[in-house]
Amino acid sequence: MLNKRRVLTLLIPFIIFITGAVFLATPLLKGSDPSKLDSALIGQAIPEFTLQDIYDENKQYDASILKGQKMLLNVWATWCPTCYAEHTYLNKLAQQGFYIVGMNYKDDRKKAIRWLKDLNDPYKISLFDKSGLLGLDLGVYGAPETFLIDSQGIIQYRHVGDLNEQVWNDKLLAIYEAMQ
């Protein structure tokens, strides 16, 4: 004779697992690409912000710097090993003349400056988002992430994960070219 209450108790791990699996499956089933987490902001302007320059605490920027030409907004941090791997490719893109704005996310200013000195600085402007407030507004999920922004300051695409030759050539370049 099976004790029904015992079976029900022992079913708890199963139920917890299935709930978890559903949560894990949704992002995979929703989009064809799991690294493409949709940002509610695609097609909208960059939210207002005021952030300091990474090198200079007295220098402040606002949303207007993300207008006027097509550009990439790259979210990075020194605590993120993938950013380290990505950095070389960003340098390459910068060399090819792409306009990249960096946003250092929830990081330590000293470490970040050291990083940029060690690995070269591919960014035309480097924002310092210590508290992660702009990151929150942008729906940043983690670092690295890269946003494609057109000359009107409208977000056209969001890429989660590292930028590399393959991703750039297969996907982002076409979107970049098509932007105004």
Add this chain to the structure above:
Amino acid sequence: MLPEIGQFTLILACLLALLQTIYPLYGVYTGHQGAIRSAKMFTILQFVAVAFSFVILSYSFLINDFSVDYIATNSNSALPWYYRLSAVWGAHEGSLLLWVFLLASWSIAVALMSKRLPIESVARVLAVLGLLAFGFYLFVLLTSNPFDRTLPYFPIDGRDLNPLLQDFGLIIHPPMLYMGYVGFSVAFAFAIAALLEGRLDSAWAKWSRPWTMAAWMFLTVGIALGSWWAYYELGWGGWWFWDPVENASFMPWLAGTALIHSLAVSEKRGVFKSWTVLLALSAFSLSLLGTFLVRSGVLVSVHAFASDPTRGLFILGFLVLVIGGSLLLYAVQAAKVKSRGRYELASRESVLLINNILLIAALIVVLLGTLLPLVHKEIGLGSISIGEPFFNRMFTILIVPFALFVGVGSLFRWKRQQLNDLKKPLAMILIISTLVTVLFLLVFAPFLTWLAVMGTFLGFWIIVGVVYEIYLRSTHRHSFSKGITKLGNSHWAMSFGHLGLAVMIIGITMTQNYSIEKDVKLAVGEQISFEHYEFHFDQVKGLKAQNYTATVGVFTVKKDGDFVAVMQAEKRLYTVQRMPMTEAAIDEGFTRDLYIAMGEVLPDGAWAVRIYYKPFIRWIWLGPLLMAFGGLLMICDRRYRSKKEPAGVLGDEHA
């Protein structure tokens, strides 16, 4: 031609794994002896087939066969031969081949080394392992075939192995880690077989204990190696980042640690059985979850090379079948299990229960910290990020009761412990460990923080507790010198395991509290001094190796005027991928590491140099090695080789 043969034997292995599942199970349920015996044969054949594939892929790497897509992407003819070999598991497809190869290796080990177990039980275990292997073979063949060709136009040379992975630590880190992950499949298979059979008894616990311990041992060493690698290779001097992939390896470790303790109770006392089974299922499930997280790209991290949604869905489907199925089976079958042992609140059983609760609490912390950002996003609450501070705070809290119980847990008797009898030993341990802590901090601590005091105290509390327990146990019936030789392997295993934890706690405490990091600008000929050390920047020289060029900064280090070492820090540029890498110079020591990493040249010709002083950082990796050594001792215990099958609960030995 060779890669096609490799692919063919892989398909063959897949079919053999299926046979290894179906035929023996058919035998078990119909009583057909030949079918039951076939399990061993199919396991051996499956192993031979997949080993053949693995050797062919390795050989193709060695001879630079760039017509194979995977090799062209991950190797290069300028790569030294040993990195060409380790490049086999340098990316997704190959590491999965390694995974199935190791699974087959564990299976064949079970098949060959279980002569004393009832043949039906072995057949069931091998059948479960075969089914797991079948799933993974399908995964490799359908979504991640390492033998795909790039014909007819193949590149003249390959795109090279990621320079981060061109390193000795990375040659052995993945196989070790995988040995651990995959090894838990044996504990899993034993648990499933026992559930199928409806026979969850002490014999079951006894059989799966050495296998679980072996897997846990590999996982321990694997994680420690990964941490060591991050320390010297990433150039930041950190040793643990709470990166999702690190967490993915840490979770099965925590479950596995709980499992080896709970298995001890189930074997000795016949209690906690359904809990132990659940842990055995969890340890392997968490290994699978780790694979899913890394491979699917659901979490972004340094390890998440080539993520691909079809792969993610496949693993998730596999995960749901394996874990969901086993948990359902568990719910139905474990309900029939009755605990026979009785124990009181103050007893060894209770202490081990507390140990399990704390380990599971730690596991939940890591699981939530890793997955919550994902779930939070999913239910539309926006993004949150959980970082180092959260994990550090939670672990600082959890380690206190954990270490206190580890220190004195082995003094408790099974069934019932008179608390009065513990008063004297506890007082002794408290006094001695306080004294040792004070002495240690007087010698090694330049200043005091309360975290440092607490951490070192907890470490010495465990050490003193372990040593005192060994003393008590040895002098129980004999003189100390005679008694200490009478202690069983398992007893030493436990002592070493706990000492390892203590050593690691002290290492972490000292490193986190007393590290010194200096960023300095140095020109050749200049020097800087701190903590009694002088660093003299002698010269800069160039270096050209097979696949990179480097600038080398040479430093002479002195302590109070006495020569210590010449350290050479490199800044490398890997020629194929044009990737710059910092190769830190490290002078290792038992009580401290000196660490120099080169920054870049400043306009005036001086260099930005990073110099670290890391006290006791070696202890962080020495600890896990001691734990693994303890595991090895336990596996070698004679009672896992004795012919006698226990009928039920064993007598009162030490766990």
